[in-house]
Structure formats: structure tokens, C-alpha cells
Amino acid sequence: MQRLYQHSVCHRLLRWQLRLLSTVARSNEDGVDLLPKMPFFSHIPTPYGGPSASDILKRRKVYLPTCLGPFYTHPLNLVEGKMQYLFDENGRRYLDAFGGIATVSCGHCHPDVVEAIVNQTRLLQHTTVLYLNHAVVDFAEALAAKLPGELKAVFFTNSGTEANELALMIARLYTGCHDIISIRNGYHGNATSTMAATAQFFHKFNVVQTGIHHALNPDPYRGVFGSDGVKYANDVQEIIDYGTCGHVAGFIAEAIQGVGGVIELAPDYLPAVYSIIKKSRRTLYSR
Template identity: 55%
Template sequence: MAGILGKAIAGATGGNGSLSRSLLSQAVNGCRALMSSLPAAEPTTAPRMPDFAHTPAPYTGPPAEEVLALRKQYLSPSLFLHFKKPVMIVEGKMQYLYDERGRRYLDAFAGIVTVSVGHCHPAVTEAIHRQNSLLQHTTTIYLNNQIAEYAKELADRMPGNLKVVYFVNSGSEANDMAIMMARLHTGNWDLICLRNAYHGMSIGTMGTCGQHTWKQPMPQGFGYHHALNPDPYRGAFGDDGPRYAADVADLISAATPGRVAGFVAESIQGVGGAVPLATGYLPEVYKMIRAAGGVCIADEVQTGFGRTGSHYWGFQRQGVTPDIVTMAKGIGNGLPLAAVVTTPEIAASMAGRLHFNTYGGNPVCSAGGRAVLRVVDEERRQEHCAAVGAHLTTRLQALAAKHDIIGDVRGAGLMLGVELVKDRKTKEPAKAETAAVMETMKDLGVLMGKGGLHGNVFRIKPPMCFSARDADFLVEVMDVALDKL
């Protein structure tokens, strides 16, 4: 690289070392273009990242060290970083990210499963810019076409009688509202949740979470009851959904007045480590909950919009239709946007009081959300997730046959998990090893997600434009990283 830089400068100076500002800029930008085509690290044995025709813009902001110092001084001390040496991301394009030096990384985590159709997707960006130039904000006390048309377009993609849409700003807020709806509609208070679940960090949703990691040491969780997690890999009953469902019946009869407000579950547990629910679980539980007077809430914050490949919504994989659906993250491709969709009957239970959300359905966010729906359909992202996800799963399973530290490969479409264990029989979590592999993969150009209660699960949930060649590169890099353990 030093030789290339020297040649570029020599060419710009004519070899005499006298360099004008414009020529220096040309030389630097030429080097940035070259670096952007390379992985984040360039050892001779490293797998080659797929080519990508994009040159990142020159970065002119403060260096990473200064940004880190500012963050430590002015931002929450609870914030954490994934790597020993933090990566500073200043630009993104489709499935790739760039640091301040112009080095390119394959994004396998999509901003925590938030970038659905690709970083700065041109159709989404154009829709946002167009609306931003017309009207940045108004509220629901006025008419605006964006929110109304968006609500119809979203409802058109829902099954059954899920036809009333509430727009909010985050997944936590959506789940808060869904719980309030359930309690208002049924007149009951108790809610059944799952161990290992994650539904947000507000005071209301904190009680639903089934991991101590996300619970502040304060009164929370009144009226929430956590059932056995129907985990096919670590659960006591393997992939036998009805046996896990029996615990829900036991909870209703033993820990509640016999009547419940509802049941909430992710279709595939995200933060918990890409854990799919055991086969046949949801149909049995939904029947129990409804018999006890409750409603069924599906948290589609991470699994919605075709990411699982086989279906547009994750709950459809188990052949059920919930009464309330919450969604966020991929709904706006990174915009602060979320929604709750329910039936007219449940929505009527909210009509006894006024409802208002200052930013919910903001015109700019609505325009961006509408563009996301169009891209998912026009670019056939659901089918793409099914095909690329199947290819990646096959490659990961072959990697598991080679490396005993891989205990489980699971998930659906482009929502996959790879769990590392010290011993396949005891399933002891390989937490330190996971962190080490993740660090090496970052150095080789792949940014991974991590989750699970013990932090030993790779969460592979890239932007849905992620290609089969990207999948091959990811597996090859993971193979090199595992070899280094």
C-alpha cells in the first residue's frame, strides 16, 4: 500500500515532491478508492471480499480517538462497544460499511437488524429527500397523504383482519402500546412472556424481557409471567412445541387469576441468539391464551418484511394469525419508525380516550417506510432471503462439520444464528472464544452481531441485499478466524 501511495504522489507531483492541494486530493481519493475495494485487513492469506463499485466520500471529521473521547465524556456510560479496538463507521452503501480511512467492511448485522433493504438504498434515500424538501413535519391533527397511504399499504400486507395501524417511533414503544391494548381490550392484567425474550428497555417492556442482562435493579415486571423457552437446541423438550406449550397452561392456572390479558413472543428470538420457537408451539399457545380471555401479540421487530424468506411475517411460519403485531427496525431501513397493527375490534378499545403521537407517522418517515415496502416487493427481497439464506445455512453447516466449537446453526432466511460451545455434549457456552473470533473477523473485513444470554451466539442478520458471494466470503473469513483459536 505504501508503494502504491508513493507512486500516486509521484505521479501527481511529477516526481519533484511539489504537490498542489488539488493534486494531493486526487492522489488521496485515488488511494481511498483502492482501499475501499479491499477488506478491512489485508494479510496475504485473507479471503478476498467481493468487488463493489463504490468509492466512499473523503472523511473530514475528527479522528476515531477524539470521537471515542467525546463519547466517553458526553454519552451514556452504559453504552458498550463490540470490539477491543472500536470501528468508526462513517459511510454505508447497500451491504457494506466504510470507516474513516475508507476501508470497506461486509455488514453482517445491519445496524442490529435495522437496515433491511440496504444502506442508503437509492429508492429509499430519494423518497426521503423528496418529502424532506416539501414538508418535514406535521402531526395527525392535520391531514397528510403520506401517513394515510402508508397505513393502507402496510395493512394490505397483513393477513386476516389486521387492518388498523398505529405509527410510533421504536420497537419498545410499539410493544408498550400492544401491551396496553391487550389490557384495555380484555380487562385483564396478567401477561405471559417467554424466558430469553427481548421486547425493549422501557419501563413497560423491561418486564417482558426474559434475560437479566436487560433488567434494571428496580421494581418492574408486575403482572408478567415467563414461560419455559421453546428452544429446540437448549430446551428440555427439543423441538417438541406442544410439550413446551403445556407450561403456559400451567402458568395460567397457577400464577394468574385464570384470565390473562395476552401472550407476547418474538417469532424468532433476536437478542436471545436467533432462537426459533419449537415446531407447533404457537398454535397450541394461541388456543390456550384465547381460551383464557387473552389476545396474542407477535413481535415482528426483527423477523418482519420477508427476512425469514419463507414468509413475509415470521409468525406465518407456524401457521398462526395474531391479534396484534408490532414492528420496527427494518420497517424504515434505519429511520426512527415503528408500528402496531391490530383489528378494528381491539382498536375500538383504545377509542375511549384520545390517542396522539407527536412523531408517529411523520411525513418523512412515512415516505421512507413506503419506499421500503416498494423495494421489498420490486426487488423480491423475500425470495432473495430464502435463496441466499439457504445457501449460507448450507455453508455454515459444512463449517460446523469441520469445527467442533460450533454447537448449532439455526434460523431462517437471513436471520441466522451460530452458537459456539466448549463441548457439544455439555453445551458449555464458549463466550471468550466467540469474542476472539468476532475480533478476528472484524480485522478480516466482516462485522458480525453477537447475542444470547451468554454472548456466545453469532447473529447473522445482514441487509437483505446480501449476496451469495457475500455469504461465501463470510464463511471463509469465519473459517480462518476459527482456525486461529
């Protein structure tokens, strides 16, 4: 099962040519450079004395689950990062256009981030929210200052999956409804509710997944209604009318589908869905 899962993920991603950080030929048959020259960068990576890529790969196969397999036959062994660059075990530099699946948003090892982490780590690494510490409140307050309207309380989670599970749970508890609408080709995580909301066969296991309805994907390139966002939104209304008691707990979608191939939703889709969900007198959550 895991092999099948891994194989199909690799296959799809390769088909979409998500070959970020893959190794490519550096020169043609006549020895002419194919790759553009990297600009000067003053950082010199620390000489690497750790295990080789092949050794790591061999041990990963034994000690990590196969579903965490790398996407490449010869994956890079990335040993250091500095701002927008990554370095492999031989000190070769790569421009990182991926940022840890878009999670390293201010560059690798930004000095301010390193300093904050080191300072806190030296003082205190972990207690629990059962006691007081100013750091968590400082951070929540700083985030709240950027939130719109009355949104003030911050619930910290450890991953996208956890954040989305929480959002779905809050929507269900607040509205007293179980039904949620998500869109086909969306990805929302890999726990019970988020796997249900996810709508890509290669990211789903055959376990009970209830209360999610998958609406048509408003994909302006391949979708049945082209870029007519309002027509796709009508499908959401039909799902509410024909697939639920007339009310839903919420709607979840990526503003731009990421794992599904970097697809922007058709224009006017989200505002139209927003008013449909609002009319169903329940709550809207989006990510």
C-alpha cells in the same frame, strides 16, 4: 450500576461470539491472506475528513451515557454505507451482515429511500397528526394492503420498545386483564412493561415490573424438553392455571429470539400456545 450492566452485556455477547464487524487478523504469520476477497463494487466512498475513531470514542465517554458504550475495545468508525456494504474512516469496505440490528432491510442508502426522504424533507419536515397530510395516510394504506384479515388501522411508533409497549397496553385494555405471559430469554425492549416482559437479567433494572409471567424457554438446544414444543406449551397452561385468575391479556414472544442468541423456538410450540391463550378467551399478540 451502569458499569455492571455494560460489563455483563459485553461479557454475554462476547461469549456468544457476536463479533460482527469486529476487526480480525487479515493474514497469517507467513503473510498469507486469511480473509476471502471481497467482490468488485463500483461505489467509491467519499474521502473522510471528520474526527478520528479515538477522538469520537473519547468524547462519547463524556457526552453519552455509559450504557451506550460500544462492544469493542477498538470499535469501527463507520462513516458511509452503500447497499450491503459499510465503509470505515479509511475507506475500507465491510460486508454488513447485521443491517443496523436488522433494521436496515433494503440496504444502506438505497437510492429510492434517499430520494423519498430528501423530497419530503425539502417540502415539510414535521407538523402533527392534528392536521392533515397525505403522506402518513398513503403509508398506512400501503401497509394495510399487506395485513391479513380485518387489520386495517396502523399506529406508527418510533421504536421496537414503543411498539411492544403499545401492544401490551392494547391487550390489557381490550381484555381487561393485567397478566401477560412471555418466555425466558426473550427481549422486548427497555421501558416499563417491555422490560418486565424481557427475561434476561442483564437487560433488567431493579424497578417495579408487574403482571408478567415468564414461561419456560422452548429452546430446542438447551431447553429441558429438547425440541418437544408441546411440552413447553404446557408450562404456559400451568402458569394460567396456577399463576393468574384463569385469564390472561396476552402472550408475547419473538418467533426467533434475537438478542438472546438467535434461537428458533421448538417446533409446534407457537401453535400450541396460540390455542391455549385463545382458550383462555383473551387476545394474542406476537411480534
